[in-house]
Amino acid sequence: MDNSSIWSGEALVIVPTYNERENLANLVRTLRSQRGDIHVLVVDDNSPDGTGAIADTLAAADTAVHVLHRAEKQGLGTAYRAGFNYGLTHGFQYLCTMDADFSHDPASLPLLIDMASTGVDLVVGSRYVPGGKVVGSTPMRRFVSRGANTLARVFLGVSIHDCTAGFRCYRRRVLETIDLDAIFSSGYSFLTEMAYYCQRAGFRVGEVPITFTNRTQGASKISKSEIYKAFYTLIRLRTGVLPWDRFVTWYHRNNSAS
Numbered sequence: 086m087d088n089s090s091i092w093s094g095e096a097l098v099i100v101p102t103y104n105e106r107e108n109l110a111n112l113v114r115t116l117r118s119q120r121g122d123i124h125v126l127v128v129d130d131n132s133p134d135g136t137g138a139i140a141d142t143l144a145a146a147d148t149a150v151h152v153l154h155r156a157e158k159q160g161l162g163t164a165y166r167a168g169f170n171y172g173l174t175h176g177f178q179y180l181c182t183m184d185a186d187f188s189h190d191p192a193s194l195p196l197l198i199d200m201a202s203t204g205v206d207l208v209v210g211s212r213y214v215p216g217g218k219v220v221g222s223t224p225m226r227r228f229v230s231r232g233a234n235t236l237a238r239v240f241l242g243v244s245i246h247d248c249t250a251g252f253r254c255y256r257r258r259v260l261e262t263i264d265l266d267a268i269f270s271s272g273y274s275f276l277t278e279m280a281y282y283c284q285r286a287g288f289r290v291g292e293v294p295i296t297f298t299n300r301t302q303g304a305s306k307i308s309k310s311e312i313y314k315a316f317y318t319l320i321r322l323r324t325g326v327l328p329w330d331r332f333v334t335w336y337h338r339n340n341s342a343s
């Protein structure tokens with residue numbers, strides 16, 4: 086189904102970047118050639134490899150390409166949050182997120198927005214629904230990813246099969262309703278936390294099967310500590326132990342470097 090005439094010009098895709106020099110220009114070109122005049126917002130954390138300057142060049146050549154520069158690496162979750170605030174301020178109806186490394190196929194993005202335009206509040210590009218696939222990942226990565234999703238379903242009752250996926254489309258009203266500043270996770274766990282809050286707020290969620298292809302260019306930014314943080318996120322969302330959040334915030338402040 087081609088719904089893009091309904092949402093043309095109303096969708097923004099937020100692409101957080103940290104050292105994605107090899108991928109960014111190609112990704113933006115491919116995104117801009119999709120149907121529906123999808124705008125692109127690059128959120129770059131002062132990448133040492135010069136990704137920010139490439140983003141500026143792309144934005145200078147196309148008024149539908151936008152850039153947010155942040156002074157230092159601040160985590161994937163806070164990059165999404167900055168992008169959502171930008172998208173809301175600039176009047177976009179559909180706010181999407183995807184990785185810069187071609188793990189998420191730009192050609193699938195219009196399909197996510199199509200589903201959102203039928204009234205689904207959060208659409209996830211999912212590896213773990215019939216028709217979804219993972220290509221080129223190590224057995225260990227698959228195990229960790231599957232495990233994180235199973236635990237989220239069991240502990241939190243999240244119905245989404247791929248709640249750690251960063252390939253998403255939110256309808257504007259979701260991001261206007263959920264208190265983004267109250268989301269505690271600054272890194273990858275932000276995704277699980279958002280999925281949980283969306284479902285708890287009663288928003289309609291849906292999944293579109295995607296093929297996830299492991300990156301071929303550039304390096305992964307995910308660290309082992311994200312696995313511990315994922316466990317912590319499950320426990321705190323399940324039990325609502327807010328004093329722990331205060332302790333962790335205090336600890337990070339006093340031991341800086343995230």
Ligand SMILES: Nc1nc2c(ncn2[C@@H]2O[C@H](COP(=O)(O)OP(=O)(O)OP(=O)(O)O)[C@@H](O)[C@H]2O)c(=O)[nH]1
Pocket residue numbers: 100101102103104105128129130158159160161164183184185186188299300304305306307
């Ligand atoms: N702005 C910003 N972007 C980030 C940060 N950390 C990761 N990213 C971007 O977030 C996206 C996902 O990061 P990846 O390194 O691909 O993580 P991943 O997909 O879990 O790991 P791989 O499968 O190994 O690629 C990429 O576009 C990164 O450039 C950050 O702290 N700030």
Ligand SMILES: [Mg+2]
Pocket residue numbers: 184186188300305
């Ligand atoms: Mg990746």
